[in-house]
Amino acid sequence: MIMAGRVSVDGQVVRRFGARVDPEKSEIRVDDMLVATAPDLLYFALNKPRGVVSTMWDPEGRPTLADYSGQTEERLFHVGRLDTETEGLILLTNDGELANRLTHPRYKVKKTYIAKVPGPVPREVIREVRSGIELEDGFVKVDSFRVVDNMEPKALVEIQLHEGRKHIVRRLLDAVGHPVSDLARTQVGPIDLNALKPGTMRALTAKEVSELYSAAGM
DSSP states (O other): OTTTTOEEETTEEOOSTTOOOOTTTOOEEETTEEOOOOTTOOEEEEEEOTTOBSSSOOTTOOOBGGGTSOOOSSOOEEESOOOTTOEEEEEEESOHHHHHHHHSGGGOOOEEEEEEEESOOOHHHHHHHHHOEEETTEEEOOSEEEEEEEOSSEEEEEEEESOOOTTHHHHHHHHTTOOOSEEEEEEETTEEOTTOOTTOEEEOOHHHHHHHHHHTTO
């Protein structure tokens, strides 16, 4: 990769084999994708079960993310939140800059959800959601919306958006007459649940971290 000119350090293409860098201070990129090199930065994907609060501690004693994230010396932060009755993918990290970019609407990192709603969902509702919905706290424009399974009495719909207003998916679908009975987040940017079982966590690969950096404009 060095011979091919694909590696850069602090903006300069590396041509010399054996060049030394400080991984805690230098910005290393391969094919212009930032490489995670700081040894103290941690990145995890957790499949949050229903009934778990999206915090690391709860004054009411309810199950929290800390009950599933194991023990680490570094304090982990959750990237965004899922309401207690929503299950699915939530990222945990101690990389504050990445966490901020992944949650801020400015960087337009898409989150994907699967919702179970009353079915069938008529075509006019699909068009209405795709064109945008006015809620009590402002206009919502989804990135994509499609029907996965349009059966009766329940249908499955997939919705993608890059903002994280409270209960946004539930309020959006309720506004078009299709209230959500079950909701799961399946993807954040390039990271998806794959075969991750509810209540389990895994470390992200170096490639996945680099893809997250790219999605967040880093």
